[in-house]
Amino acid sequence: MPPLFLPAKPTPVRRRSVVASPVGRHALSLGLLCALLTGCASTAPGSSTPPFIDVPARWQNTTLERSSDLSSWWLRFDDPQLSALVADALRANPTIASARAAVRQARALRDVSNASLYPTLSTTLSAQNNRVNNSNDNTGTGTNTNTNTNTSTDRFALGLDAGWEIDVFGANRSGVNAAEAAATASATSLGDVQVSIAAELALDYIALRNAQERLEIARSNLAIQLDTLQIVEWRLQAGLVTTLETEQSRTALEQTRSLIPALQVSIDQGAHAIAILTGRTPEALLGQLAPVASVPQPADDITLSFPAETLRQRADVRFAEYQITAAAARESQAEAARLPSFRLGGSIGLNALTLVGLGSGATVVSGLLASVSLPLFEGGALSAQVRAQHAALEQAQSAYKTSVLGALRDVEDALVALRGDRLRLASLRLAAASAANASELAGQRFQSGLVDFQTVLDTQRTRLSTQDSVASAYAAVSADHVRLYKALGGGWQSDLRNSEL
Numbered sequence: 001m002p003p004l005f006l007p008a009k010p011t012p013v014r015r016r017s018v019v020a021s022p023v024g025r026h027a028l029s030l031g032l033l034c035a036l037l038t039g040c041a042s043t044a045p046g047s048s049t050p051p052f053i054d055v056p057a058r059w060q061n062t063t064l065e066r067s068s069d070l071s072s073w074w075l076r077f078d079d080p081q082l083s084a085l086v087a088d089a090l091r092a093n094p095t096i097a098s099a100r101a102a103v104r105q106a107r108a109l110r111d112v113s114n115a116s117l118y119p120t121l122s123t124t125l126s127a128q129n130n131r132v133n134n135s136n137d138n139t140g141t142g143t144n145t146n147t148n149t150n151t152s153t154d155r156f157a158l159g160l161d162a163g164w165e166i167d168v169f170g171a172n173r174s175g176v177n178a179a180e181a182a183a184t185a186s187a188t189s190l191g192d193v194q195v196s197i198a199a200e201l202a203l204d205y206i207a208l209r210n211a212q213e214r215l216e217i218a219r220s221n222l223a224i225q226l227d228t229l230q231i232v233e234w235r236l237q238a239g240l241v242t243t244l245e246t247e248q249s250r251t252a253l254e255q256t257r258s259l260i261p262a263l264q265v266s267i268d269q270g271a272h273a274i275a276i277l278t279g280r281t282p283e284a285l286l287g288q289l290a291p292v293a294s295v296p297q298p299a300d301d302i303t304l305s306f307p308a309e310t311l312r313q314r315a316d317v318r319f320a321e322y323q324i325t326a327a328a329a330r331e332s333q334a335e336a337a338r339l340p341s342f343r344l345g346g347s348i349g350l351n352a353l354t355l356v357g358l359g360s361g362a363t364v365v366s367g368l369l370a371s372v373s374l375p376l377f378e379g380g381a382l383s384a385q386v387r388a389q390h391a392a393l394e395q396a397q398s399a400y401k402t403s404v405l406g407a408l409r410d411v412e413d414a415l416v417a418l419r420g421d422r423l424r425l426a427s428l429r430l431a432a433a434s435a436a437n438a439s440e441l442a443g444q445r446f447q448s449g450l451v452d453f454q455t456v457l458d459t460q461r462t463r464l465s466t467q468d469s470v471a472s473a474y475a476a477v478s479a480d481h482v483r484l485y486k487a488l489g490g491g492w493q494s495d496l497r498n499s500e501l
Contacts, residue, residue, distance in 0.1 A: 050321050051397045053404050055307050060412055070313075070490025074202055077296035077478070081288075082205050085278060089201050090194055092279030099190040106179075106186035113179035116172040119164035128155045158362075159349035166344065171336030178329035185322035191315035191492035199486040201277045203479055208270030209295040210475035214468055215263040216292060218256055221464040224439075225253040228456060231447065245453040252457055256464060295475045307408060313489030314407045320400040327396040331389040338382045340374040410487035418480035425473040432466040439463040 074086045090096060132151040167173055229249045235241045271289045272282035311317050346369065352362040375382060439459040445451040485491065 050324055050400050053401055055311065055404070055408070059307060059415060070485050070488055071493055073298075073482075073485035073490040074198060076298040076481075076485075077202075078299075079293075079296035081293070082202065082296055085205065085274060086198050086201055088278040089197050093197050093277055094279060096190070096193055096197055099186075099193040103183070103186045103190050106183040110176070110179040110183040113172075113176045116165070117167060117176060119162055122161050124157075124159045124161070126157045126159075128157075129153070130155070154354065155351065156354065157349055157351050159347060161345070161347045163343065163345040166342040168342055169336040169339045171333050171339075171341070174329045174333035174336060178326045178333065181322045181326035181329060185319050185326060188315045188319040188322060192319060195315055195486055195489070195491035197277060198491040199482050201274060202482045204270050204273045204277070206295055206475050206478045206482070208267055208274065208289060209293055210471060211263050211266040211270060212292045213295060213471045213475075215260060215267065217464070217467045217471060218259045218263060221460070221467070222253065222256045222260070225249070225256055225460060228443065228460065229253055232453065240449070241453060248453065248457055252460060295471075295478055297474070297478055298481045307411070310411060310488055311404055311407055314403075315489065315492050317400070317403045317407055317489075320396070320403040323396045324393065324400055327389065327393040331386065331393055334382070334386045334389045337385070338375065340372050342372050343370070345369040345371075407487070407489075411484070414480060414484035414487045418477065418484060421473060421476045421480050425470070425477055428466060428470045428473050432463075432470045435459065435463040435466040 074083055077083075130153045132153075165172065229246075232241060232246050232249045236243065236246050267289075268286065271285050274289065275282050275285040278285075346367060348364070348366040350362040350364060439456075439462070442451060442456045442459040446453060446456045
């Protein structure tokens with residue numbers, strides 16, 4: 001049984017061509033005028049202006065309104081090793097290298113598109129040899145006595161062809177604008193990658209230094225607990241305490257000792273992560289980062305710009321804006337594809353029987369062609385392409401709004417976290433000082449027999465816990481600064497699109 005539905009054959013695009021001649025000049029001029037009027041009546045493409053977003057006049061969690069230069073925010077930590085590692089990452093990180101290559105590719109494609117605005121010129125040189133073999137029967141008797149003659153003819157030709165598509169309705173110009181916006185968007189995307197890599201490295205560095213400080217705290221408390229265990233064992237020998245106190249002391253000691261391997265693992269893994277970000281093998285920085293150093297803390301003099309100014313500093317927001325420009329240009333290009341296209345062409349050539357004859361005495365052949373073509377029927381493909389590009393423009397506008405709202409949230413979240421961690425750190429410092437004093441007093445009174453051993457254990461646990469919390473809170477404040485710098489658009493040069501890669 002034959003199928004109920006047969007697949008439809010693709011409909012070819014038919015174009016009507018008109019060749020200029022002395023007889024048809026008036027008709028061609030009339031056609032050009034009609035085409036221009038058609039272009040004036042065509043549907044206008046979508047706007048490349050980003051959608052309006054009601055940006056707040058000031059940040060909710062600060063009253064500072066002046067802007068700080070955050071293009072190299074890691075220098076504010078005053079840590080030469082951190083600065084050197086960030087510089088290494090920006091220079092050798094594979095992800096950044098890939099983003100740089102993407103920028104070079106986008107700029108090359110922009111140049112390819114820009115070439116469509118100019119005429120094309122090509123030349124050809126050809127050589128041809130023709131041989132004719134003639135066989136004649138000289139006897140007239142039908143015998144095989146023949147005389148063969150060969151005729152050879154050479155022909156040489158040199159030609160020059162030129163062509164130019166006149167961009168009457170801006171199709172090529174729109175393509176160039178789209179490619180230019182895409183190249184600039186690629187450069188801002190590189191800036192966004194640099195911002196992310198610098199922030200990630202700084203956070204890993206802070207986490208590593210925090211783990212080192214916590215390791216020192218654990219070792220210090222372990223030494224205190226070893227002394228306490230020795231005292232308990234002496235008192236056990238003297239009959240002043242029971243085995244219960246000895247086991248309790250040993251339990252607390254081993255619990256503290258168990259923290260050391262975990263913290264060492266965190267330190268080594270942090271060094272591995274930093275090495276990878278700088279383009280090195282994982283073990284390359286273990287020796288360099290092994291010496292213990294404190295968590296870097298930036299100066300507290302950062303000032304913020306207005307929210308609208310911050311958005312202009314964000315690489316991801318700039319990227320989304322250029323994507324809108326590119327999408328609008330592609331829609332304009334799709335609109336222009338529905339209108340007539342015009343082309344001028346010409347050629348000139350030299351024909352001669354010898355190669356030397358091309359220089360003098362050659363036959364000159366020339367031609368000039370002007371044509372206009374207009375799509376008559378293409379099954380609605382061109383209209384569908386316009387709709388598709390308009391939908392792409394709407395997607396780009398929605399992505400821009402998402403980027404702006406996300407940027408505003410990043411800054412507000414970072415400010416809230418920084419304020420909260422500062423308050424937490426201040427309270428923990430007071431708690432740690434009191435816990436250290438309580439631990440000292442409990443130890444002295446236990447040796448004098450004034451308190452039981454449980455009090456000593458409780459104060460020692462509290463001392464370790466509060467000191468560890470202070471170290472973590474101190475690192476959290478530094479990490480909050482990094483996230484705030486990133487949220488404010490720091491870590492890249494805003495004129496990156498004009499730089500050499």
